[in-house]
Amino acid sequence: MTAPLPVLRPATLADVATTLSWSPTHEALRRWAGSTVRWPATVESLWADINNPDATTFALESPEHGMVGFGQVRFREQTYGHLARVIVSPHHRGLGLGRALCLALMREAPRLHAISAYSLYVFTDNPNAIALYRTLGFQEKGFHPKLPTAMLMEASLDAFSREKS
Template sequence: MHSPDASILRHATPADAAIALSWTPAAESLRRWAGPGTRWPATPESLWADISSPDATTFALEPSGLGLVGFGQVRFRAQAYGHLARIIVSPNHRGLGLGRSLCTALMREAVRLHPIKAFSLYVFPDNPHAIALYRSLGFVERGRHEKFDCLLMEAPLPAVTPS
């Protein structure tokens, strides 16, 4: 298993987004990862434009020697929540603990970046692996997205401690 290490997280570039896009080669997998607002067919440029926003900080997970294995964002939602988004691990590296490392590192970044009261995220109900991961990190369901068929999940701040 991979041990959590925030130092393996760095700011992402459009080139990282292009690699992450190659991990979601179908409309459905892109929707589940990047959300319903993402254009399809997607190009690296359209994806980067669709996921970029002033409140979003985008990160790449690149443990030494492995290359890019994960990608995710921290947003500041409702002036209160460290909101995790666009979380993905390379299909060749799933089941090794990297998704957990990625989420934990993003939660630490959220605490550093924003004056947050709690964490939040959206996930589609047909994504049981992601939901299991989030539950194991302390996230619980708090309702649905106001517009899309996504679960809203939240976790309290003590779910992660500063490194």
């Protein structure tokens, strides 16, 4: 019998607390939550800093292991389903959950917004995440307009249907 698959659900403040426990240093937090989050962070400051008006925030729940991932879908430039604040539990990395989380966010994005493509930003010193996004069909498209250490990546809507099969 195969293990039950993790599912996406709306995130709660308790999930934000869990992600903070996965981020023991400023660098660990910055890597997934971005450069603008305050440090030291509290659950409340982190939630206030990442709860952008255009963001829908999800937790990835595993029937076996509980909350194992966290991420957002944003609506960028009225065009892109923008994946943001993607993190997998440090205890469960390398098991395919990052891929499952991103695919689940890519499935949600067109349900939430009238999008024509996907986008995301990733720091150039995060090769594991860049490798993940490349395998999902994302390609480098330059840099963040205000942050030269963050790379813009985009994927076509087809990327989701190709990858889920």
